Amino acid sequence: MRRIIILLWLMVVGITGVIKTELNTIYSLYPSKKQITDNYLYPMYALDLVKEAYATNFTKVNLQDDTNYYFYKLDSADYYLVYEDTDDITGYYLIHLYEFVIDDTDTGIGHTVTYGWYWVNPYTGDIWVYP
Template structure:
C-alpha cells in the first residue's frame, strides 16, 4: 500500500482529534512547576534533622507540607494511620471510642437513610467551637441544562459529637 500526502494529513487530523480529549480529561492537580521540592532542614529543640530524600516536604503556594511521620517521630511520638476511618493518631491512642469525621458522615447518612435521594451529598464541613463535627446535607439542582446554571439546595446541617456519636440538627 502506498502512502500519500492526503493519507498522512488525515492520520494527523484523526490523531489530533482522538488525543485532544486527554487534556480536557486530565485532573486538576497542582502544576508541577508550582511545587518546590528542594530539601528542607527541620530543627527539633535546636538540633537539625533531615528526612530521607524520598520523604521530603514540599513548598506549595507559600505553605510547607511536611511528612507527619518524620515530625512526630522526631518529637518522640508514634504515628498510627487507620485507613478504615481515615484517622491519624499521633502519640497515645484515645482511651474512649472517638468517632472520626468519616464515621460521623456515615452516622448522619444512616439517620437520614429513608429521607435522602441518591442526588443528596452528605459531607463534613468543619469543626464547631466545641470540637463537634458539622455535617452538611445538600444536593445540587440544575435549573438550566443548556447553560449549566445550578444552585445548592441544603437539606440540613447536623452536628455530631465525636465522643458519643450523638447527632443533632443545627436548625433546632
C-alpha cells in the same frame, strides 16, 4: 467555604483528576486509617452515622482510590450528604444534606437547597439536628 466551592464543582462537572486532587488536599488533613481511636470519631465515621440515621437510601461515592474519603448521593436525584467542617471550639463535625438544582442546563450552573445540617459529637457520636 473552600470545601463548598469544591463540592459544587464536583456536582457540576463530575469527578475529574483536577477535582480529585483538590479534594485529596482537603481530606489529607484528617486521619482516616482508623475510624475510632481512643473514643474519638473521625469525620467520615460521623458522616456514616448521619447517613444511617437520616439518609439510609443514599449510596457512597468515593473521592479517592483508597476509599477512605467519600460522600453520599441519592441515586435517583442530585441529593448529597457531605462532611462540611469541624467546629474550631467544640470539635463537632458539621454534616450537610442538600439538593443541587440546575438552573441553566447549558452551563450546568445551579444552586443548592439545604434539607438539613447535623452536628456530630466526635467523642460520643451523638447527632444534633441544627435548626
